[in-house]
Amino acid sequence: MMLLKIAWRNIWRSKTRSAVVIFAITSGLVGGLFASAWMNGMANQRVVNTFSIETAHIQLHHPNFADNFDVKKTITSTEDKLEKISKMVGVKAVTSRLKVSAMAATANKNMGVVIVGINPETEKEVFGLYKKVDSTSGDFFVSKKKNAIVISKALAEELKVKIKSKIVLTFQDYNGEITGAAFKVIGMYKTDNNPWDKMHVFVRDVDLRKVVEIPKGQNHEIDVLLNDYEQASVISAAIQKKYPEILSEDWSEIQPYLSFITEYMDIYMGVFMIIILAALGFGIVNTMLMVILERTKELGMLMGIGMNKKRIFLMIMFETILLALVGAFVGEIISMFLINYFGKVGINISSLAEGLESVGYSAISYPMLEAYRYLQITILVILTGIVASIYPAIKALKLNPAEAIRTL
Amino acid sequence: MSVIKVSNLTKTYTDTEVPVHAVNGIDLTFEKGEFAAIVGPSGSGKTTLLNMIGGLEKSTSGSVEVHGQDISELSSGKLIDFRLNNIGFVFQAYNLIPVLTAKENVEFIMQLQNWDKTKMNERTITILESVGLGDRINSKPNQLSGGQQQRVAVARALASKPQFILADEPTANLDSKSTNQLLDIMEKLNEEENITFIFSTHDQRVVDKARRVIMIDDGKVVSDDVKN
Numbered sequence: 074m075m076l077l078k079i080a081w082r083n084i085w086r087s088k089t090r091s092a093v094v095i096f097a098i099t100s101g102l103v104g105g106l107f108a109s110a111w112m113n114g115m116a117n118q119r120v121v122n123t124f125s126i127e128t129a130h131i132q133l134h135h136p137n138f139a140d141n142f143d144v145k146k147t148i149t150s151t152e153d154k155l156e157k158i159s160k161m162v163g164v165k166a167v168t169s170r171l172k173v174s175a176m177a178a179t180a181n182k183n184m185g186v187v188i189v190g191i192n193p194e195t196e197k198e199v200f201g202l203y204k205k206v207d208s209t210s211g212d213f214f215v216s217k218k219k220n221a222i223v224i225s226k227a228l229a230e231e232l233k234v235k236i237k238s239k240i241v242l243t244f245q246d247y248n249g250e251i252t253g254a255a256f257k258v259i260g261m262y263k264t265d266n267n268p269w270d271k272m273h274v275f276v277r278d279v280d281l282r283k284v285v286e287i288p289k290g291q292n293h294e295i296d297v298l299l300n301d302y303e304q305a306s307v308i309s310a311a312i313q314k315k316y317p318e319i320l321s322e323d324w325s326e327i328q329p330y331l332s333f334i335t336e337y338m339d340i341y342m343g344v345f346m347i348i349i350l351a352a353l354g355f356g357i358v359n360t361m362l363m364v365i366l367e368r369t370k371e372l373g374m375l376m377g378i379g380m381n382k383k384r385i386f387l388m389i390m391f392e393t394i395l396l397a398l399v400g401a402f403v404g405e406i407i408s409m410f411l412i413n414y415f416g417k418v419g420i421n422i423s424s425l426a427e428g429l430e431s432v433g434y435s436a437i438s439y440p441m442l443e444a445y446r447y448l449q450i451t452i453l454v455i456l457t458g459i460v461a462s463i464y465p466a467i468k469a470l471k472l473n474p475a476e477a478i479r480t481l
Numbered sequence: 482m483s484v485i486k487v488s489n490l491t492k493t494y495t496d497t498e499v500p501v502h503a504v505n506g507i508d509l510t511f512e513k514g515e516f517a518a519i520v521g522p523s524g525s526g527k528t529t530l531l532n533m534i535g536g537l538e539k540s541t542s543g544s545v546e547v548h549g550q551d552i553s554e555l556s557s558g559k560l561i562d563f564r565l566n567n568i569g570f571v572f573q574a575y576n577l578i579p580v581l582t583a584k585e586n587v588e589f590i591m592q593l594q595n596w597d598k599t600k601m602n603e604r605t606i607t608i609l610e611s612v613g614l615g616d617r618i619n620s621k622p623n624q625l626s627g628g629q630q631q632r633v634a635v636a637r638a639l640a641s642k643p644q645f646i647l648a649d650e651p652t653a654n655l656d657s658k659s660t661n662q663l664l665d666i667m668e669k670l671n672e673e674e675n676i677t678f679i680f681s682t683h684d685q686r687v688v689d690k691a692r693r694v695i696m697i698d699d700g701k702v703v704s705d706d707v708k709n
Contacts, residue, residue, distance in 0.1 A: 075585075075592045082580035374576035377537055379565020379593055379641070381558065475537040478572060 076384060080391035083364075084399070091396060094360050098353050098400025099407065102450065105349040106408035109342040110440035111420065116334045118265075118435050124298075125201035126264050128327045130305045131297035131312065136320040138293055142174045142187070144247055147291035148319050155195075158297060158312060163304050166198035169292040171281050175244035177224075177274060181233040186274050188242060190281030199298045202262055202275070211236045211260030213275075220280050222256035225270030226263045234258055242274075247286040254284045265435040267427075342446070350453055353397075354461040361393055361465035372469050373477020382470050389466040394458030401454040405447050415440045483510040483546075484645055484677055485534060490543035492529050492700075503529040505700035506543070511645070514675040516668065518682050518691035526700040527681040528649055534679065535568050535647045536560045547644060565593055569638030571648035575630040577622040583609060583633045584618040590641045608636045612666050628659025635667060645677035652684045664690045 084091050124130060133154070135146035148154065151169045159167045171190030176183055193214035197203050203213035206223065213223055222240060224232075234240060236258055243253035256276060264270055282289070297312070299305060305323035313321040325332035365372070375385060419437040422429070426436035492504040503526045511517060519527045532538040534545055536552045544551045547567060555563055564570075577586045584605050591601045609618050612632040622630050631651060638646045648667075652660040668690055670676050680687055688694055696704040 075589060078585075079578065079580060086580060370574070370576065371578065374570075374572060375578075376561065377535070377564065377572075378570050378590055378637070379561055381561045381565075381593075384593070473538075475532045478537070478576065 076388045077391055077395075080388055080395055083392050084396050087364075087367075090360060090363070091399075094357060094396055095400040095403060097356050098397060098454075099404040101349045101353050102401060102404030102454075103408050103411065105346050106405070106442060106446075106450065107411055107415075107440065109345055109446075110408070110412045110416075110442040111438060112341065113338055113442060114416065114440040115434055115438040116338045117441055118438060119334060120331050122265055122435070123328060123331055124302060124324060126205070126266070127269060128324050128331075129199050129296040130299040130302050130324050131309045131321060132327055133295040133297070133312065133316070133319050133321050134293065136318075138172075138320075142172060142293075144173055144245065144285055144287065144293070147287065147293055148295060149291055151290055151292040151295065154295060154316065157315070158295065161308065161311065163299050163301065163308050164297055165300050166195070166298045168192060168195035168199040168296050169278070170196075170294040170296065171278050171285070171287060172293040173244050173281065173285055175242045177228070177232065178241045178243065179232045179234055179238070182231060184228065184231060184271070186228070186242075187272055188244065188281060189273055189275050190278035191275055192278050199296050202264070205262040205264050206260045207263075210262070211258070213260050213262070214277060216259065218257070218259065219277075220254060220256045221259040221277065223260040223262060223275040224258055225273070226261045227267055227270040228274065229258070229261050231271060236261065240274075244285065246284070247288070252284060254280075256280075265430050267430045346450060346453060350457045353400075354457045357393060357397060357458070357461040358464055360396075361389065361462060362468065364392070365389070365465050365469045369472060369477045369480045372472055373474045373480065376472065376474040377478055385469055386462075386466045389469055390459060390462040393462035393465070394455055397454050397458035397461070398451070401451055405450065408442075409447070412440045412442050484513050484515075484548065485509070485511040485679075486544075486546040487530075487534065488544050488546070490530070490533060490545065491541045492526070492533060492538065493541045502700050504533065504540070507697070507700070507702055509695065509702065509705070511677060511679060514671065514677055515693055516671045516678050516691055517693040517695060518680045518688050519695045519697060520681075520683055520688055521697040521703075522683065525698045527697055529700075530697065531647050531649050531679065531681045535570060536564050565590070565641060567644045569641060569643035569646035571631070571634045571638050571646060571651045573650040573653045575622070575627070575634050575654075577630055577633055577637070579622050582619045582621055583614055583625065583629075583636075586622070586633055587636045587640045590637055594641055604640065605636075608639050609633070611670070612636045613662070626659065628655050628662055631655060631659070631663055632666060635663070635670075639670065639676065645679060648678060648680045648682075650682055650684070651680065652682065652687055657686070660684070660686050 133148060135148060138146040155167050155169060158164060169192065173188045175186055175188045177186045206213045214221060232240065238258050239255050240258060241253055241255050243251065246252045299308060302324065309321045309323040372385065416439050419439045421437045423436045429436050487507055487509040490504055490507045494501040494503060507530060519530060521527045529538065533540050540553055544553055552560060552563060578589060581589060587605045587608060588601055606618065609615055612635055614629060614632055617625060617629060625633065652663060655663065664687060667678055671678055680691065682688065693707045695702060
């Protein structure tokens, strides 16, 4: 206790010097934590958006469907499977889709697209695409009109179409014949992933089933939304076991890039903070060496009157750790405030919107940092303090008490 | 048995261009309850001798025995423990811990000895009162005069119940009044509690109070007089 008391009071002996070190630690941590939270927020948005718009948490297909989107590679007895999967523990909602490669044509341009045939009611329980159709851009299958289509604003721009315009879709039907149908644009969506937007158009599954002549009860895809996305691999494995004839993949298998983002963020934050703390550690070492130099006489006296090496070492280590912890505490409080504030209002970098959206990121990002990260940082700061104290403490232990006491 | 027995003690510094024989074959013994002053001109070797008696410096040859224990044979770790439990130190520049109060400075050494908290508290107050600082126990060193700081240093040296106290020029930085107060306190502690004090000094006021005066010059004992 006495050693801690001395260490704590020693920090404030040279207030200016300690304040400089604390400021350095504080600003280093604020910079590091905020930058990490920003990156983390962007990555998290990317992941959440992908779940919400593109993949859900688990997808089921015919094992060979992904090879070339063959319309005949379907899942059979879809209704039965949907019902059974929806009752599994951890499953929040399920829906089924038809997916057909097609050519979208207008008077102005032709473009390759994927037609997604959906059941709007169950689709809304799994995917959030309907929220991406704003009130000035039509609607997401609110009316029951036949051959309605929802396309992205990006595709509409390319094809030069508006709401109520017609688009002709040409594709191969279930019997291998080339066929087509005209669809009327009823809504336009916009996500943060421009390339994806240009590739996907949405129609009612009943309309698509009819023109492609896919038998009732067959679908190309079942999408599963879970209560906790981290359970995806476990539940996917359970589904796979239940239906060995179809392929069940969790989000990390469907989009390995997402898995990479989440894992990369962990590594990135770890490396980033270690670099910052290492730099701060050298600053702390320098400060503590100055402290040892200044207190040579005092250390000599302490050794002289009988303070053993272990206690001298501990005293210096406590002082270093406390100094680092004060900086960490202030830095974490400021970081928490900044991250919470910008986590609510967001950081808008609209000047980079085009570039970001071309790789699937939103121009407005919301910094976020999990609570356990602060604990990790605190532990890292303590470790930094321990490591930074070793060299100065060794220097102190090498002092000759008689010579040290004579120091001016 | 003598408290301290110094036999043929030498200390030669070889890190200079010409080897310096700071202490050159000194033999001395100190009995329990002595109030002795080692005097001599600057550079005569008195501080080096005191440091070797206190185990702060290793001798080149010879031995220092405290109650029959040759301290030159102890490892550095054991020597630190030995100093903690057997020797009290008073330094010329007070050398208190500046961030601790007078009471905490005195308690510090007892904490190193793992004293019980209640006993430690009682003893600290008793000792600080005995050196006339009962009303300044919560003052930090920078709130005390030089004389008061040195009295705290004496209290700290006494706190660990040492075999003897070594005081290296304890009055060098004090004015006359503070010097007299300090010497009166140490003399009283010596007479009433039979505590052994060994000073190195060239202050005549200390020499006048001492009952034994050892004069050294060029690292050798020139005279060793006991007053009646």
